Amino acid sequence: MKAALFSTCKYHGPSVPGGWPVTGRVYSQEAAYESFQSSLEQFRLADELGFDWVSTAEHHFAPFSLTPNPMLMAAAISQVVKRAKIALLGSDIPILNPVRVAEEFAMLDMMTNGRIVAGMFRGTPNEYVTYNINPSESRGRFEEAMALIRKCWTETEPFGWQGRYYQYRTISIWPRVVQKPHPRIYMSGSSPESGEFAARNRISLGFAVTNVPLAKKAADHYREHARINGWTPEPDDIIYRVGIHVGESDDQALHDYEEAQKAAPGMRLSMANRSMESAIAATGYYGRDIDGQRNRLMPRSLQERIDAGQILLGSPDTIVKQLEYIKRELDCGVVDLTVAHQMGDKTLRSIELMGEKVLPRIANW
Amino acid sequence: MNDVLDKNTAAAPIEFRSRMIDAAGAKVAVAEAGEGEVLVYLASAEDALASLLARHNRVVAVAPDERLANSAPSAKARRIADIAAALGVDQYCLLAEGADALAALSLAAEKDTVLQRMVLVSPQAFGPGDVLDDPALAELLPDVECDSLLLFGTDGGGASSQTAAVHREKIPKSHLMYVFDAKDPARSRPEAAASVIGDFLRRGDGFLVSDEDGRLYP
Numbered sequence: 060m061k062a063a064l065f066s067t068c069k070y071h072g073p074s075v076p077g078g079w080p081v082t083g084r085v086y087s088q089e090a091a092y093e094s095f096q097s098s099l100e101q102f103r104l105a106d107e108l109g110f111d112w113v114s115t116a117e118h119h120f121a122p123f124s125l126t127p128n129p130m131l132m133a134a135a136i137s138q139v140v141k142r143a144k145i146a147l148l149g150s151d152i153p154i155l156n157p158v159r160v161a162e163e164f165a166m167l168d169m170m171t172n173g174r175i176v177a178g179m180f181r182g183t184p185n186e187y188v189t190y191n192i193n194p195s196e197s198r199g200r201f202e203e204a205m206a207l208i209r210k211c212w213t214e215t216e217p218f219g220w221q222g223r224y225y226q227y228r229t230i231s232i233w234p235r236v237v238q239k240p241h242p243r244i245y246m247s248g249s250s251p252e253s254g255e256f257a258a259r260n261r262i263s264l265g266f267a268v269t270n271v272p273l274a275k276k277a278a279d280h281y282r283e284h285a286r287i288n289g290w291t292p293e294p295d296d297i298i299y300r301v302g303i304h305v306g307e308s309d310d311q312a313l314h315d316y317e318e319a320q321k322a323a324p325g326m327r328l329s330m331a332n333r334s335m336e337s338a339i340a341a342t343g344y345y346g347r348d349i350d351g352q353r354n355r356l357m358p359r360s361l362q363e364r365i366d367a368g369q370i371l372l373g374s375p376d377t378i379v380k381q382l383e384y385i386k387r388e389l390d391c392g393v394v395d396l397t398v399a400h401q402m403g404d405k406t407l408r409s410i411e412l413m414g415e416k417v418l419p420r421i422a423n424w
Numbered sequence: 425m426n427d428v429l430d431k432n433t434a435a436a437p438i439e440f441r442s443r444m445i446d447a448a449g450a451k452v453a454v455a456e457a458g459e460g461e462v463l464v465y466l467a468s469a470e471d472a473l474a475s476l477l478a479r480h481n482r483v484v485a486v487a488p489d490e491r492l493a494n495s496a497p498s499a500k501a502r503r504i505a506d507i508a509a510a511l512g513v514d515q516y517c518l519l520a521e522g523a524d525a526l527a528a529l530s531l532a533a534e535k536d537t538v539l540q541r542m543v544l545v546s547p548q549a550f551g552p553g554d555v556l557d558d559p560a561l562a563e564l565l566p567d568v569e570c571d572s573l574l575l576f577g578t579d580g581g582g583a584s585s586q587t588a589a590v591h592r593e594k595i596p597k598s599h600l601m602y603v604f605d606a607k608d609p610a611r612s613r614p615e616a617a618a619s620v621i622g623d624f625l626r627r628g629d630g631f632l633v634s635d636e637d638g639r640l641y642p
């Protein structure tokens with residue numbers, strides 16, 4: 060099983076608790092700079108320790124993430140991570156210009172000589188407010204944007220595009236992607252509609268902001284629809300994202316984590332603004348499994364999260380056991396490990412313990 | 425402003441009037457509707473696409489002529505030129521579908537100065553092996569000067585994508601346009617096809633440049 064180190068490049072400095080979007084009234088440039096440097100240092104360390112991938116994502120208007128453009132973050136990462144693949148998990152393509160996304164992915168693939176993993180997600184519901192896109196168009200825009208991005212990567216002649224949501228008269232991107240026919244694509248697969256679309260189009264799936272029982276249900280749905288469409292997903296076709304903190308012992312890991320959470324700024328996104336989230340839900344954004352999809356986003360206690368495989372916490376031995384549970388239930392080929400970012404040296408030690416005492420034991424799973 | 429059609433309006437059929445014309449001695453059945461620049465339409469007037477284009481063009485749909493079924497593309501091209509001459513217009517545009525693209529290309533290769541713009545919908549001038557049966561015509565294609573638009577659907581599979589790229593490569597001055605979520609653009613997504621075809625017929629190569637007003641409010 061492959062391991063990825065994921066960071067949203069969380070801001071750890073002063074901020075005002077509350078809803079979304081988060082005010083910048085007490086924003087500290089120094090803290091933001093330190094947070095960014097700290098993320099880069101963690102990625103560099105992960106590369107040295109043998110993590111297979113490092114990964115970044117797109118979120119807006121909150122201290123949860125200082126990477127509203129993950130392409131920029133990936134470009135920065137590419138200067139310190141020389142071996143591991145760099146995964147963008149993902150780019151929120153329905154709210155972006157797909158041609159620009161195709162160009163930026165291609166540019167990154169060139170810069171890294173073919174080490175880019177192209178995650179294309181719908182994003183969390185709040186993202187639709189960010190650039191003023193109607194959430195009811197999310198799925199239609201996503202499906203068309205993905206088709207267009209693939210065409211940008213594979214079509215060598217200049218071409219135009221007459222879509223439902225996108226219209227371009229002529230496109231011919233430079234640079235071209237290094238990986239042929241194009242970098243591996245992952246999409247979010249928590250909803251039944253997403254799993255079915257991915258299965259129809261032979262796209263790999265990433266699960267985030269979920270837990271093992273829900274991800275298992277969604278992965279089974281995906282595999283069943285892949286079978287209907289005449290193919291069988293490999294383990295690497297499924298990524299499971301999970302929070303993690305590794306300590307020298309279980310008690311120390313728990314203590315460190317709880318202390319860090321007390322000091323962390325508010326990190327929630329959509330559910331930090333319930334009236335907005337309700338309005339988005341009313342547009343049909345969530346699809347036919349609306350209750351299940353909204354429930355995924357609800358905050359849970361630490362113990363509930365541990366029990367459901369939403370966070371891995373403990374000594375290396377405990378972490379391996381928790382990973383065994385994830386592997387057994389999901390048969391995923393990649394775990395995308397979200398480190399507790401705001402713990403300074405303890406975060407770095409957690410990454411070291413992962414690299415030295417956990418990764419060698421899961422590499423051949 | 426691109427006012428070719430309201431993007432959310434379903435295609436409303438326009439009635440075509442049938443008549444016979446004398447094209448250099450040959451009686452040819454055509455169906456006509458609309459006003460404006462002439463578009464010789466080598467496809468069925470029953471198509472929603474024909475109705476949509478007739479909102480802004482004088483569409484002259486030419487029924488397939490069985491007498492020319494086995495003729496060379498150049499003979500079919502001559503018939504198109506004769507029809508245009510019979511219409512008495514200084515310039516005209518041409519739309520051809522599928523295998524009729526060969527006749528249209530043959531006409532364009534002859535540098536017919538009356539032919540202003542050409543639209544080829546899902547053309548099949550070249551086979552999977554990139555081969556054009558008429559080597560003389562193949563040689564002339566790089567020099568086609570008439571503004572040309574090649575329209576393909578994205579749902580035709582890999583072969584269709586390959587065919588599209590080959591057509592674009594062989595006709596270097598043409599514009600390749602994909603209609604998303606369509607196997608057969610003229611029938612699957614006629615509004616989308618008509619919008620881009622209409623803009624191209626109106627502005628030729630200039631259609632590359634947006635003329636839409638992006639302001640939301642004054």
